[in-house]
Amino acid sequence: MSRVATWSEIEPALAGVDLLEEMSLGFQAYSAGDCVVPPVGELLLEESRGEVHIKYGYVRGGEHYVIKIASGFPGNPALGLPVGDGLMLLFRQDTGALARVLFDEGHLTDERTAAAGALASRTMAPPTVERIGILGAGVQARLQAKHHAGVFPDAEFMVWGRDAEKSAACAAELSGAGIPARSAEDVERLSRECQVIVTTTAAKESLLASDWVQPGTHVTAVGSDTPEKQEVEVTLLARADKVACDSLEQCRLRGEVSQALRAGAISEEEVVELGAILSGDAAGRGSSEEVTVCDLTGVAVQDLRIAEAVNAALA
Amino acid sequence: MSRVATWSEIEPALAGVDLLEEMSLGFQAYSAGDCVVPPVGELLLEESRGEVHIKYGYVRGGEHYVIKIASGFPGNPALGLPVGDGLMLLFRQDTGALARVLFDEGHLTDERTAAAGALASRTMAPPTVERIGILGAGVQARLQAKHHAGVFPDAEFMVWGRDAEKSAACAAELSGAGIPARSAEDVERLSRECQVIVTTTAAKESLLASDWVQPGTHVTAVGSDTPEKQEVEVTLLARADKVACDSLEQCRLRGEVSQALRAGAISEEEVVELGAILSGDAAGRGSSEEVTVCDLTGVAVQDLRIAEAVNAALA
Numbered sequence: 001m002s003r004v005a006t007w008s009e010i011e012p013a014l015a016g017v018d019l020l021e022e023m024s025l026g027f028q029a030y031s032a033g034d035c036v037v038p039p040v041g042e043l044l045l046e047e048s049r050g051e052v053h054i055k056y057g058y059v060r061g062g063e064h065y066v067i068k069i070a071s072g073f074p075g076n077p078a079l080g081l082p083v084g085d086g087l088m089l090l091f092r093q094d095t096g097a098l099a100r101v102l103f104d105e106g107h108l109t110d111e112r113t114a115a116a117g118a119l120a121s122r123t124m125a126p127p128t129v130e131r132i133g134i135l136g137a138g139v140q141a142r143l144q145a146k147h148h149a150g151v152f153p154d155a156e157f158m159v160w161g162r163d164a165e166k167s168a169a170c171a172a173e174l175s176g177a178g179i180p181a182r183s184a185e186d187v188e189r190l191s192r193e194c195q196v197i198v199t200t201t202a203a204k205e206s207l208l209a210s211d212w213v214q215p216g217t218h219v220t221a222v223g224s225d226t227p228e229k230q231e232v233e234v235t236l237l238a239r240a241d242k243v244a245c246d247s248l249e250q251c252r253l254r255g256e257v258s259q260a261l262r263a264g265a266i267s268e269e270e271v272v273e274l275g276a277i278l279s280g281d282a283a284g285r286g287s288s289e290e291v292t293v294c295d296l297t298g299v300a301v302q303d304l305r306i307a308e309a310v311n312a313a314l315a
Numbered sequence: 316m317s318r319v320a321t322w323s324e325i326e327p328a329l330a331g332v333d334l335l336e337e338m339s340l341g342f343q344a345y346s347a348g349d350c351v352v353p354p355v356g357e358l359l360l361e362e363s364r365g366e367v368h369i370k371y372g373y374v375r376g377g378e379h380y381v382i383k384i385a386s387g388f389p390g391n392p393a394l395g396l397p398v399g400d401g402l403m404l405l406f407r408q409d410t411g412a413l414a415r416v417l418f419d420e421g422h423l424t425d426e427r428t429a430a431a432g433a434l435a436s437r438t439m440a441p442p443t444v445e446r447i448g449i450l451g452a453g454v455q456a457r458l459q460a461k462h463h464a465g466v467f468p469d470a471e472f473m474v475w476g477r478d479a480e481k482s483a484a485c486a487a488e489l490s491g492a493g494i495p496a497r498s499a500e501d502v503e504r505l506s507r508e509c510q511v512i513v514t515t516t517a518a519k520e521s522l523l524a525s526d527w528v529q530p531g532t533h534v535t536a537v538g539s540d541t542p543e544k545q546e547v548e549v550t551l552l553a554r555a556d557k558v559a560c561d562s563l564e565q566c567r568l569r570g571e572v573s574q575a576l577r578a579g580a581i582s583e584e585e586v587v588e589l590g591a592i593l594s595g596d597a598a599g600r601g602s603s604e605e606v607t608v609c610d611l612t613g614v615a616v617q618d619l620r621i622a623e624a625v626n627a628a629l630a
Contacts, residue, residue, distance in 0.1 A: 004319055004416075041356045043371055043380060050411050054369060054382065056358055065358060067369065069382060069404065071411035085411050087404075089384065096365050096386035096400050101319075101416065 004101045005314055010108065013313035019115035019306065020122065020151070024278050026305035027116075027246060029059045031275025036060065037300045049073060057300040064090045064099055064311070066304040070106060082106070088307045100311045108310070112302040114143035116246065117220045120274055120294035121196050122151045124244065124285050125218040129155050133194035135187065135207055135231065137161030137170040140200040140222065148198065149179045157181035158190045161201075188212045199223050199231040210236035218285070218292045224255045225297040232256045232293065238265040241290035242283070244274050247299045255297040319416045320629055325423065328628035334430035334621065335437065335466070339593050341620035342431075342561060344374045346590025351375065352615045364388060372615040379405045379414055379626070381619040385421060397421075403622045415626045423625065427617040429458035431561065432535045435589055435609035436511050437466045439559065439600050440533040444470050448505040450522055450546065451515035452476030452485040452498075455537065459513045464494045472496035473505045476516075503527045514538050514546040525551035533600070533607045536571045540612040547571050547608065549580040556605035557598075558586045562614045570612040 041054035356369035
């Protein structure tokens with residue numbers, strides 16, 4: 001059954017993949033209108049026990065289509081199990097033949113999300129980045145730091161989380177892995193010292209105030225992917241010289257952009273897609289003093305690109 | 316990877332499963348309103364190259380949810396590949412954990428469809444069945460004969476297909492497997508001689524005329540599962556003393572019932588669900604002289620029941 005791969009096989013294969021390049025190609029195809037992505041399928045279990053999302057789609061003219069199944073069961077940690085699980089299925093576009101099953105346990109979603117964050121920061125950050133601030137101290141915070149360290153090898157990291165102990169543990173773990181990091185006492189301090197800020201929490205009220213953010217800062221907002229979640233004050237998006245997102249269609253309804261649109265802080269015409277900046281169809285940062293924001297909510301083409309890249313690396 | 320099973324492992328496990336009982340429990344749960352079945356997900360490839368359907372759902376209070384992925388690629392036979400492929404994924408309702416992947420290549424869908432047909436005939440046929448007629452001479456015709464032979468061990472079979480050679484081959488194959496069968500010259504002859512008629516073709520115009528069907532006949536209509544396909548004259552449904560179907564919601568839009576409703580030949584109030592007959596909530600056949608019809612379009616709870624039964628047999 002060579003077509004089935006578990007995380008222990010996927011992880012080493014992933015190490016050889018240029019994930020930022022994969023995400024870049026994916027976002028460009030998406031913004032060029034080359035993707036077919038039907039509505040997300042959703043299965044809700046009884047008594048809010050859990051929920052399952054089925055995301056699927058393909059790039060026209062490509063080799064594969066992907067079907068990703070991801071679940072979240074909030075009661076799992078009490079049973080010693082991870083909250084989330086996931087797998088990806090890759091099929092050939094010409095015959096429907098199953099090319100690969102990736103039992104990635106959701107790790108590929110975490111990785112593609114972090115790589116997209118680092119790509120957004122690489123694309124929109126000011127020329128000089130000395131310090132990068134991460135809000136959140138969980139799995140996604142660690143992965144964002146890892147991928148940002150690849151883009152900004154000389155930068156130091158500051159980590160802030162609601163739980164000071166967890167922030168310290170996260171910073172220590174990163175430092176131990178060769179990524180210089182320390183924990184921040186509060187978000188204000190972090191904001192005033194960092195030229196790139198990455199938000200990875202599940203907050204439902206703004207954590208990052210516009211007043212704290214210095215000129216010449218880029219914010220990559222990753223945590224909010226629903227209509228309710230919010231990490232960034234809408235006034236920061238209003239103030240920003242450039243607001244980008246992964247998918248205009250999706251960000252009308254979800255994420256920081258949707259919050260700012262609903263609040264009337266920005267208009268849709270002010271928002272550009274990251275894929276359009278990457279392809280040169282839209283302008284990105286205009287000067288080193290600008291404030292920029294990129295809102296990422298996650299699109300199926302990211303799953304397709306990472307699954308295809310892993311599949312090729314395994315072959 | 317004990318959680319992954321291929322058809323070579325599934326087929327022997329299936330042999331020990333009482334599929335008609337599984338289908339009966341499934342239809343009863345469905346008709347009692349105990350099932351959660353979101354809309355079918357659909358992915359259409361470019362240039363009508365192929366289509367993919369994602370069916371998923373669960374029975375409230377049950378152990379698993381199922382996600383079935385089935386594809387049809389019309390150009391595959393020219394490449395020496397089967398048109399259809401499929402797999403089923405079974406997850407635990409309490410944790411979302413993947414319980415089993417069944418790489419069944421679509422065989423489980425064929426089997427559950429045939430078992431449902433035999434169950435419908437067992438439930439609605441007249442007391443004495445000497446001959447069973449099958450319209451169609453393909454995979455589903457063979458499987459319907461196999462499952463009907465289990466229910467009606469003393470019956471003879473007649474097979475009719477558009478291609479006389481294929482009909483003869485199908486009848487010979489069945490006879491060779493210990494199921495007495497001969498091919499029929501035409502549908503009228505078959506209809507006049509059989510007390511149970513099972514339709515398994517992809518016809519888009521009626522094959523079975525009401526006038527040919529004798530009193531005391533039951534028809535199980537399996538082939539039509541879209542708004543366009545039709546195998547049975549709508550006047551037969553109008554004439555029938557009892558019309559049943561697997562899912563009223565689905566049969567409003569698809570299958571023989573939808574044809575008869577659109578033609579004004581029957582009204583929705585005259586149609587009952589097979590699950591309701593099985594549970595005793597609705598009446599079935601009233602006398603040995605009645606004409607009855609059961610229209611099957613396929614529901615996700617059948618996939619769930621067969622996948623759970625195979626999973627248990629493999630464990």
